[in-house]
Amino acid sequence: ALGFGESPGPLLFDTYEMVGGLVRAGFTRGQAAAVVAVVRGRVEARVGEVRGAMLTKGDLENDAYLFRAALGELRMEMQMTRKNDQSLLESQSAAVSREIESLFQRTNDQIANLRSDIAIEMNNHRHDSGLVMKGMDMELHELATKYQMLMGEMKTDIEAIKLGSIRRGLITVVMTALFLSAVFWGPRMVKRVKKEEVEAVVEPVADDVVDDVVDDVADTGVGYRDFSHLDIRYQPTTGSDDWIDATELASEEGDSQTSSTFWKH
Structure with a gap:
């Protein structure tokens, strides 16, 4: 029931139609009015909760302004962050580029040093190999000279052996001839000597x-x-x-x- 001077407020639904429908449904008029009052109370309470949760136009505009301001700040911060990050990235990329250039230069220097070292090592190795080859050639020449000397000595020894064999053969032949001459001519010579002795005496x-x-x-x-x-x-x-x-x-x-x-x- 409403107090004196109170307005019922805006109706959310047709209560009279609802009461008539309940009466026609078998409720008494008092029961139908009580049911409609309960339903009206629940609806008003729920609508009040919803209205309490909802914002007004001013609040919405204020919130929209605040949101736009926050969005602008966020955009500015993001832009600043992006610029800072970009600057940092640029500085880092420049540092990386400098490091890469320095590394490339050091690599080129090391490659040049390695090339020079390799060239020096190759020259030294070539020189050492040349010395070794010269030493081997000298040793081969010495061996060839020794071989020729040995061959000459062997030929000399062979010729000496041949001459010795020929000399011994000649001596053997001469001795054999002398022996045979002594065997065959010895008695006759003895007799001739005896004859000469006899003729002398x-x-x-x-x-x-x-x-x-x-x-x-x-x-x-x-x-x-x-x-x-x-x-x-x-x-x-x-x-x-x-x-x-x-x-x-x-x-x-x-x-x-x-x-x-x-x-x-």
Whole structure:
């Protein structure tokens, strides 16, 4: 129920229509009015809660202004932050670029140093290799010289051995010839020496004795060459007891000695 002088306020729905509908539905008029009052109270309470939560136009405009101001500040902050970040990024990128350039320069310097070091090492290695090759060539030359010297010495030794062998062969041949000469001609030389000794110590026999000997030989019919069957001996005049066989002397003399002189005591 409303107090005196109070306005019912704006109606949110048609209460009279709702009361009539409830009466027609079987409610009494008092029950229908009570139900409508309860429903009206609940609706007004809910609407009040909603209105309390809702903003007014001024509040909305104020909030919109504040939002726009905050948005502008945020935009400014974002722009400043972006500029700062951009400046920082630019400075960092410049620092990175400088570092890259410095690194590139250091890399180029290191590469140049490495190239120079490699070139020096290659030159040293080439020089050392040349020295080693020269040493090997010298050693090979020395070995070749030693080999030639050894070959020359071997050839000299071989020639000396050949000459020694030839010399020994010649000596052997000469000694063999001398030995054979001594074997074959020795007895004859001894007999010749004996004959010369006899001729030196005996005196000549008279011619008539020789003639008698020749006649005796002729009577035998064997010829003056063969005196082996005659026993004709002569003793030297020196008084030696050795008798010389005249037949041996005659046979050694041959044809040229048939008229030689014999000796007797």
